Amino acid sequence: MATSGEKTIRGVIIPTAWDPEGRVISVGISANDEEEYLLEQGPLATELVSLVRQEVEVRGRVILQPDGAKHIQVESYHLTRRGEQDEVA
DSSP: OEEEEEEEEEEEEEEEEEOTTSOEEEEEEEETTSOEEEEOSSHHHHHHGGGTTOEEEEEEEEEEOTTSOEEEEEEEEEEOOTTSOOOOO
């Protein structure tokens, strides 16, 4: 597992897991850089579950998994509006 440091990612919140009743229990980001990032469990990730299909800008630490998957530990986020200039750091 390698950490690539803090990064800002902009994209759309997507569901990644559901409970037996079909409720979303974890989410990721389909980023504007055409990558997908799974959100590490935590208080802010829990808040983002309610924002499925919303565009957000998330700042956090990216962790590259051995299988190539990218995870992010969310440190902050805010809703954005489609059409705003993309800023991916």
